[in-house]
Amino acid sequence: MSQAVVAVNAGVLLPVLAPAIGAAAVLVVDVVAQRLRRTHYLIALVSLVVGAVGTFAGLGMAAGGVRQTLCLPDGGQCMYAADSVASGLQLAALLAAGVTLLLSWPDDKKQSSGNTAVIVSLVLAATAGATAVAGARDLGSWLVALELATLPTVALVALRGARSAISGAIALLTTALVSFGLLALAAALWFTATGSGFLTPAAALAVIDDPTRRPILVLSVALVVAGIGFKLSLVPFHAWTPEAYDGAPLPIAAFLAGVSKIAALGALLIVIRAIAPLGAPALTTIAIVAAASMTLGNIMALRQDSVVRLLAWSTVAQAGWVVMPLAAASSAAVFASGAYLLAYVLATLLAFAVVAALVQTRGAARARDLSGYHGLVHDHPVLAAALGLALLSLAGLPPGVLGLVAKVTALRPVVASELWLLAVVAAVNAVLGVAVYLRWLRVVMATAEPETDKTAPVAALAPSAHPATLVAVGLAALALVVTSINPQLILGLLGS
């Protein structure tokens, strides 16, 4: 590792470099011109778009295709390698970060909190971590990138300053530290077992037949699952999720539900791909964790009256679906897991965007409480339609065809590996999930109560949602409609 890195291909690294440079640029601009809050956001959006364009070359490559750089000399291994699944995750992370920024776009009427530059650069830094971890192939950058994707979110949650935000941030921080400890230990064990600093199948392959080193590697993988489990909100490492979502400002909750999950899955997929030759034993853990997450997440989501907490528990359940295919050791599993995650992120972001729009028009108290959605279809038919599409997509029912196709994709490797028990648990959870989302949808579709004189004047005075929020809703809804008509647009990103 002490040799000089010879090959740095900035083009390949663009998805990582663009948000990182953007984060620095925002801080520099803030020193020069502090009052131009919009400029910060524009710089951030441009850097995200540039990064997204940078992923295009890696999308939909044939199986085995990778774009790599930071290679050791003499044809040595590369520390950065993005295949089409990694590129797809990077694209999703960059776009999801863009939606987050649109949701937190500054409102001219309100006094600046003075944190604009900090928030924007933290979002960009975490996004750079998320895109970096998807391509990281050596232990060092993998760990650092994953923490880069995590730690800024602690600050983002805490910056709101409210008591609930602080407690959410503490929950998140504690989790992040424990998770880092586990992952650092896992990295150490990986190195002990394989003697390699690279997370590659070749490293794992060398250990397979060695009875003394194999258990160490298995332990390392189990620790990775636990450490990533915290970040993906998998049961039993999920407890921070509702606290942090509920305490965080809404756009940051959307960030936690979107970009953070992409980062975590990106990190997990690196390890899963590396241990593919190892086969089943390490993966049984994943099956158990997946089944537990789905079940507990759905049951708890059924009991929530706060929509943000409902979405938090729904994340727990959906995280179970995301990792479920990984219980089957096959290349289809990695693809399925990525595809499910993208479908989940798109639908969840749309749900958060609608909630954010309603916070702006109806006030936080009403928009965060399930009963505040009563008769939404009459008051805001367009927002209600967008929310309905998002919820049905999460539930996996037409017209949310994308969610349904994602469920088909996720179940395929499980069935192919004949994990019948897991498949039946998943089927039962599909039902529980439908119950969760239809419970919300039923409230949205209810006939408006005759609230007599209360609604009319409020409606007259109600501020309209910020245009940036509406753009976010519109873009996410459009993406969901288009990908529901042709889900191949999402599946194709991840390769064929």
Add this chain to the structure above:
Amino acid sequence: MVILLAALAIPALTGTALILTGRDSVRASEANANLVSLVASIATAALVVATVVTRPKVDYQWLPSLGVRWQFSVDGISAPLLILTAALGIAVVVHARSYPPHGGSPTTFYGCLQLVELGALATFLSRDAVVFFLSFEIVLIPMWVLISRFGDSHDLPARVDASGRFVLYTVLGSTLMLVGILALVHSSGTANLDALAAARGAGLDRSTQMVIAALLLVGLGIKIPMWPFHTWLPPAHTIAPTAGSVLLAAILLKMGTYGIVRLVIAPLPIGFGALAPVFAAAGVVGILWGGLACLVENDLKRLIAYSSVAHMGFVVLGLSSGTTVGLQAALFANIAHGVVSALLFFLVGGLKERWGSADLATARAALREVSPRLGLALVVGFAASLGLPGLVGFWGEFLAMYSAWSPAADRPEGFMRVLAVLAVTGTAVAAGYSLRVLRLIWSGDRTTPAHVDAHGGEWSVLAVLVAAVLVLGVAPGIVLNTTSKDVSVITSEVSR
């Protein structure tokens, strides 16, 4: 080819457009929505008839990553069901002219009817197992909306319960079916239903066939619904608006039995053969259970729902016999139940509007005295329901019992004969409850409280269905000849 796609596109586009039309829009009046739906349904029906006559084939790549293709075509097994669907698609719209929907915007109501029709047509047309599943799911949300929004307005909790049960049971069934489909597709290497049927389970050992068949039978059995999974049906029918009840009983239940023919009997003959006795027994328990419930049930809609459980039991019995006669009987009984249950639900829906409830314990004016048209339709409907020779109900049930008496060689003959005898007992029970209903509401000489007889749209729908009951009863060959060729292809190998 264009014809077939247009037959699907028209209900899809009309349904979506109607739902998206706001209720405040000037054009959203009840009459306009009805007219648009009527035109769309008639156009769809014309295209469906043309499709059935010309038998085009459609094959487009849709999700190359998953190997899913838009494959649609028609054969003798699906043709009668397609015609039934298209005809009832018109009938529910015509009938709704006499009974406008209440509980929500009329555009939503008619839009949901169109989408249910779309889902049913796509299910019967699709030749790709995964597309079959997706089509199966299309009907869920529209039907849920029909029951929860436009159902019986007296009782909100009951609507929530009934619509929730419907959707949750069905999702459980269809997800189990999806697991079965994915297993079938994975193990046989093709998703094409025709190729699956042609392979006849070649290369799948007995235990694999049994596992897959069991998953599919339970999944589809919930949809049929087969005893003991029938408990969602009575509340759904009791609460649903007339159009919803008709579509549910006459078309959606058939998707279950049709799925069993396509996905279980044809591609998994050995697995189905092993499970057939259990399946048949569940069917016969359903016949007796449903019949006995009908003897004491006092809600007329609920009574017809239980009689549906009994009638579908005959279909299950015929399917299980493994002979050409049995399969023919099942397919005919499918159509017969479609016609008869549609007639009865139209009739009872109208009566419920007149009476204010569907309670049999309340004394009413005798239909024979005050409304002879309704009385005639009721007599024909229940006479067909009890299996009177010369009416449509007779052939399917008679042949089903006959086929159970002389089943295929690999079925346990003694056990099947016991089931046949029990099924005969079931027909006696059916006579009992049918005559009970006729005695309670048709005969007698009470003339108060008077109500108007059927006229206009209601009478024309009832008259056409009465005619269909008579014509198909006298000339069952119309359906039997259509199905016979494709049925014998399936059973020639099954009963080898």
